Amino acid sequence: MLLTRVMFYAALALQTFSANAAYQVTVNQFVRHPALDMAYQGIIEGLRQEGFIENETVTFDYAVAQADMGTSLQIARQQVALNPDVMVALSTPSAQTTASVNKRIPMVFSAVSSPRHAGVHLQGNITGVSALSPIKEQIQLTREVFPTATRIGVLYNPGEDNSRYIVDLLEQSAEKHQFTLIKRSVTSSTQVSLATKSLIEDVDLIYLPTDNTVASALPVIIKIAQAQSVPTIGGTIDYVNQGALMALGFDFFDNGVQAGHLVAQILSGAKPESLPIQPTKGRELHINSSQLERLNVELPKAVQDRITKLH
Template sequence: MRFVTLAAIATAALVQPAFARDVSVAVTAIVEHPALDAVRDGVKEALAEAGFKEGEGLTFTYQSAQGNPGTAAQIARQFVGEGPDVIVPISTPSAQAVVSATRDIPVVFSAVTDPVGAQLVKDMEKPGGNVTGLSDLSPVGDHVALIKEIVPSVKTIGVLFNPGETNSVTLVDLLKKRSAEAGIAVVESAATRSSEVQNAARALVGRVDAIYVPTDNTIVSALESAIGVAQESKIPLFTADTDSVARGAIAALGFNYFDVGKQTGAVVVKILNGEKPADIPVAVATGTDLVVNTGAAKKIGLDLPKAVLDRASKVIE
């Protein structure tokens, strides 16, 4: 299967609207945390660069479901009732809610790990219908390699995730596969809501050499709970989300989610300028940043390898 490259859509953000008119874009996310907020802000920036500016013909609406799938469904129904020109759901749960609510309004999802597995589209290259968007499938194999480089003695990785998030199930399956190839075992610990994250992290203490947090919205929304447990237990915690490193993770190799938002916004611009979602292939995000936190490493007595520091896009002290 051939995925469209982002270069093919990036120029859309620079295309001015064909004619002046009022348009409306409704954006929703399953929860508020730095990565998803950055996607939202990137979408708005891309729209502004293309001439669709809030207060100057653009109505830009945003709502968070605060981690509640039921609320996500309510927001989806509300947006459909309001009839915006485009709906932009950020994250898999929000995208599933919106796609279930409309067959007519154009939908451009973002930060969705596995659009086909989540049943948002049947084919990445030919999505058909009213839905297209951007996938942020993590380079999980590279994550395992990074963990092994920083913690050479690692034999077991603990993964925190919400089994109710389709995206997380996909990523955990990938983690198991890539870890097995590297001779590393994986221990799962589940949390279905943010209040359960701390106990899920505690369940890994004494059982794992490192903790890994994928792009799971439930876990990331309560990341400090897991980081507190990891630091107290001197266990290095790694994430797939680079915005989480500033919150106390040791390192992350992932996307700049503001850029992901701009790439998503480029697709929205194409639709506002007359293209059909059915004709726009689902794009897969490219470009990864390596962010490390030397301060967090020092707290658990871990020295980061010079090779890692030398190639880091950003070092947080």
């Protein structure tokens, strides 16, 4: 069934590409969730800013792997066969599968936490925009807001290279700020509810990493945490819109806009090897005011002065 879906995507793309003489871009997105969806919309916006308009001067073959590595690999192979002008990979798993079968076509990644740990940082036909959360600063902020808390919980998928790296950084920062990190691993979104209920009993706070499995089930985690009055700390500001108490970081839409600019430069003649991988620009502090009141959390003035946006 999955292979049939991939073949359908490819057939549709071939039909679209042949009907339009504009530039052709493929997009391999690992899973649907708001952060990756925003990154994709950001890519379209970044291209628009550079004069490449969807369905006018550029056409897209967009496919989602439903969080399945095998499907992502099949999508990548089908998209290579289309011989597009640029291949885009959204997320670490999609970047890895696309890079593994594509050594020739220019490729731009978005929403990849650590290109080095993903193994896509040295391939000459690849550039992109990294999306590593400012974990040190996030945990420092958490300590400012919760001076007496001792235990932070985190759910993550150990099958994602980016997630293992994030948790390693989280452990280092938690120890520095006198937190004990309590971990629960999940390998699919169906496991998240049970894992969250187990975790919630042992922690004062929950950190929500930019993990695809966690992001796909974020409403479940936040609902359980809210029912138990456990604050949630977002790995990205996009999570505050979904109910997290606070987050310090970047917007995945902006990450996508930057990646869209890279795609535009390649379509204009630049070579990927001449375009260095870049971090996501900007850093904002977003606070969920309703959760702040509900949890009866009082922000120190030094934190209040740094707020970029109250939701």
